[in-house]
Amino acid sequence: MEFHFDRKEPGVWISAGTHVALLAFALFSVAAPALPEAQEGVPVEVITENQFSEITKGERQADKPMPNAQPRADRQAEKVEDREPENAKTDAPTAPKRTAEMKLANAEEMPLRAEPDPQEVAKAAKAAEEKREAEKAAAKAAEKAAEKAAADKAAAAEKAAAAKAEAKAAAKAEAEKREQLDKLIERQEAEAAAAAAKAEAKAKADAAKAEAAREAARKAAEAKAEAEAERQKEMAEAKAAHEKAEAAAKAEAAAKAKAKAMADAKAKADGEAKARKQAELADKFNAGDIRSMLASKAPSQSTGATGHTVQKVAALGAATGTAQRLSPSLRDALVGLLQQQIERCYSAPPGAAQGVVLPVLDIRLNPNGSLSTEPRIMRGGSSSVDQSIAQAALRAVRRCAPYNIPATYAPYYNDWKAINAEFEFTAT
Template sequence: MVFPFDRSEPGVWVSAGAHVVLIGLALFAAASHVLPQAEEGVPVEVITENQFSELTKGQRDGDAPAKSPRADRAADKQRDNDPGEAKADVPTPPTRPPEMKVANAEEMPAPPLRPALEQPEPAPMPPARPDTAKADAEKAAAAKAKADAEAREAKAEAEREAKEAAKEAAKEAAKAAAKEAAKEAAKAAAEKAAATAAKAAAEKAAAEKAEAEAIRREELAEAKAAEKAAAEKAAADKAAAKAKAEAKARAEADAKAKAEAKAEAEAKAQAEAEAKAKAVADAKAKAEAKARAEAKAEAEAKAQAEAEAKAEAKAEAEAKAHAAAEAKAKAEAAAKAKAVADARAKAAAEAKAKRQAELAAKFNSGSIRDMLASHGPSQSTGATGREVQRTAALGAATGTSQRLNPSQRDALVGLLQQQIERCYSAPPGAAQGIVLPQLDIRLNPDGSLTTDPRILRAGGSAVDRSIAEAAVRAVRRCAPFRIPAQFAPFYNDWRVINAEFELPRA
């Protein structure tokens, strides 16, 4: 999606300005950082990793220092190197006492220069031995103590010589001036010789150190090569053993697999043969059973057909005989009934004719009037009121009124059953009920009960009776019932409801 660039919109310029300000602040903060001041380096003695490991060898839980140096492994070649001599500290030359007076050069000749102390030749550095660290440390400490004692003696002797030289300075001032040049030359030569000797000693020590380091490295290389060869040999032996074991295992596995395959093939062949024989036997047995079953079924069908034919013939004969007997009995009964009816009709006609003849012989108009006069006047003269009611009445309660059609009656009974089901609690074992309860329910127009509901029909078992009683309790609990207004005109038809209620069994 491409956004159009519009120079008139301020958002672009505001964003660009904000980015420029942020970049400028970042550059200013980076430029204002003050670099740390240069610090003078501290001189340290650089040692190799092997020397450090030699210094730190030991055990933390040791009781006392061991007399012999610790060795991590046995050396292939036993070699005793020269332990060498420890370095000795060179004493400083004596200085002039501060209380001594300096003679004026104009008054007296300069005293002869004090001969320079001979500096001892620096001892060559012994080669580093990884296994003699403790012995070297003890020797170095002893040599340092010896050098300190020699330095103190040399310092005392130099002080004594300085004092004697100060006393004889005035006497030997002239002689010193003459010998100054020679002494300076001797001093320069001595210094040059000392420097040459020191350089040679240093070179010799470096050579010895390099030789010792080369020997040590050669020993380490030999040890590493031996260890590597041993490790390679062990690995080769292990690989050969492993390969041999794997080959043996593979051979055993192959033999086992072949034996299992052979056994499996034999078992499979045997199983197939057994299955084939069993299948043949089963097929033969099934065929024989089928033949027997077909023969049996055919015989049974034939016997059943013969029995059915005999039964039908017998039933037909019996039906014909029964029909003939019934027809004969009916005819006899009809004839007898007709004779009885004719006799009764004849007797009734004769009796009627006889009564009419007797009445006609006894008829008297006065006797009729006397009979009517013998009855008293009627006690009821009709309802009386302030005015005569001329509006037509609805009629008696038992008169003709609107009735529910079957669908309306079923709908009303369904509504009542739904309301009764909400209040119904099934008794224990209701699922075993057989007969549905039939109740007599009498209602008022508002849905309330006119009288208590009655059980019209219930089963003979205790479960059916308990279901009917539970239905009666549900009707009492749910009253008054909600009757829709559409059924109000048919109240005379549904005020008494006798119906079966199919209630839930659980």
């Protein structure tokens, strides 16, 4: 398991470093060599300078002076041929001359070498033996101390290893605990973030829902106001069309009455003039003159129409008489022309693009293209969408009147004055 150093929480690492330092100090303290034991004092003999000079000429570790001692030499000198000074290759050095200050050694002044005392020698041998025994005992004690130090060192090392393992286990447990705590904190933070996101999403959804409700209410109010305005406009248009139709009917009735009065007056005047003429002719009647006049004129090709009764006034035509009728192509062209004009005034209801059933309208027209009667729906479908489309088409028919009918259709008025056609409008 990896341990990551955290600057905010260095306690684990400081504790581990302190334990390691203490353990190292304990190991080095145990491994230090034991101090030498204090030894007893050795008797010192005072000698003269000459004795010291003689002692230093020989072996210091020798038990006694060697008789016939020679100066010490580490190696044998090569044989040198003695030559006379005049025959030597190099000049021999001149022997030093004795000065006045130099004195000769006096044999009397030199002390004689004393023979060693047997008791002293035995005592020295005994002391040396005791010293060797003491050194052996010291060596054994040092060996025991070393063994004890090694055992203590091993125990300390074992204890340090146990402490290190314990510290490692504690650090591992602390790391696991901290990791679990970090995971718990991360999970709590994630849950808090999720809850905040959920609350924010809910708030946004509620706000969007409220905004949609307000927008729907506004659109509904606008649609209602538009429908009310459309209804008022249709009512005004219907009223204006009704008034216009009434005015046209009144004008037409007045014109017909005037024409009838004029025709009656003219007929009356013509009848009176004819009566006066007949009276004059009766007064001047002469059968011979009439015979001669008739004889002088050629007989006419026709003597007039015959019937059950004599009718001097021209007929206006029967309602069921034979009149010119539209061909299918002309009728389709006229319906298409009317649909183009109606479609300019058509406004599709909100939410209805195209119905299932196309509306069939009954339109009654005057020769000038105006509506002779109110249009009506012959087929509008059963659904609300089809009904709304049919009503919108009916409003468009009223709004676009009067219609522009080409003069070529004037002779066929009796065939197109009542149009029952199916209309298909596009949504605008």
